[in-house]
Amino acid sequence: MLGLALGATAIVLIHTPWGKRSGAHMNPAVTLAFLRARKIHPWDALFYVIAQTLGGILGVIIVALTVGDLFTSPPVSYAVTLPGPRGAIIAFVAEALISFALMATVLIFTASTRLMRYTGLAIGCLVALFIAVEFPLSGASMNPARTLASAAPGHIWQSLWVYLCAPTLGMLAAAELHLYLRGAAAPGCAKLLHPKGVRCIHCGQHGKPKSVGFSVALAKR
Numbered sequence: 001m002l003g004l005a006l007g008a009t010a011i012v013l014i015h016t017p018w019g020k021r022s023g024a025h026m027n028p029a030v031t032l033a034f035l036r037a038r039k040i041h042p043w044d045a046l047f048y049v050i051a052q053t054l055g056g057i058l059g060v061i062i063v064a065l066t067v068g069d070l071f072t073s074p075p076v077s078y079a080v081t082l083p084g085p086r087g088a089i090i091a092f093v094a095e096a097l098i099s100f101a102l103m104a105t106v107l108i109f110t111a112s113t114r115l116m117r118y119t120g121l122a123i124g125c126l127v128a129l130f131i132a133v134e135f136p137l138s139g140a141s142m143n144p145a146r147t148l149a150s151a152a153p154g155h156i157w158q159s160l161w162v163y164l165c166a167p168t169l170g171m172l173a174a175a176e177l178h179l180y181l182r183g184a185a186a187p188g189c190a191k192l193l194h195p196k197g198v199r200c201i202h203c204g205q206h207g208k209p210k211s212v213g214f215s216v217a218l219a220k221r
Contacts, residue, residue: 003135007128014120014192021198023191024120027143028052031190033103033171037178040190040202049145056149064153078154081139081147081163088159091138092166098130099142099170107178111188119192142167 014024025031028049035045060079064072072078083091105126109119131140141147147163150156178186190202 003128003131003140006131007124007126010127011120011124014123019120020191020193020195022048023189023202024193025190026052026055026145027167028145029099029143029167029171030103030106032168033107033175034190036172036175037107037188038184039188044201052145053148056143056145057152060149060153072154077156078150080150080154080156081141082156083159083162084137084139086137088162091159092162094134094137095141095162095166096170096173098134098140099167100174102126102130102142103171103174104177106192107174107188110190110192111178111182111186113187116194123192138162138166144168 010026013019013026016024018024025034025048031040031045031048031052034040035042040048064078070076102123105122106119109115109122115122127142130142134140141163144164144167147160151160189200191200194200
């Protein structure tokens with residue numbers, strides 16, 4: 001049920017007007033992977049990461065103030081992400097693998113004019129699947145901002161390094177593979193969806209993936 005709820009939430013947010021406007025990353029590791037793939041300017045990436053982190057922390061604080069002990073006390077404990085009984089190393093490997101798979105899927109879909117419209121659905125289904133299957137190993141965070149958002153208000157710092165490093169490294173590895181296979185000039189954009197009539201801050205186009213020419217220009221910059 002948790003996997004279905006979070007997967008559906010991801011799909012809805014990606015398809016909202018705000019999600020279409022910003023690209024709906026919601027995850028610093030996703031933003032950094034797009035930065036490595038040369039689909040987003042460094043200055044934009046910096047503020048995306050800041051916004052994602054502050055938004056996550058604000059969301060946890062609002063829920064804590066609204067729900068109280070039901071959310072802040074054990075066993076929920078601010079919905080903090082912790083390694084499963086098999087330990088931090090297994091959690092690290094599991095987080096890196098599912099984050100790699102998620103980002104690889106994002107890059108494949110956003111680079112295809114045929115598949116781009118289904119990016120949100122693909123992400124939601126993968127999130128639901130990974131939470132259902134991988135949750136006992138690491139909690140299936142895949143998002144440094146999500147874990148930090150729970151750890152900071154709750155002052156629960158145990159194994160935080162796993163969730164800051166593993167998703168980031170996994171998604172950067174996916175971006176590196178994408179660059180190796182398709183090159184910096186491959187089509188695609190940092191937006192998960194490219195709606196018509198909404199100007200993209202990344203590629204400057206309306207409803208189309210980034211052109212090869214723009215990718216080359218961004219790579220040179």
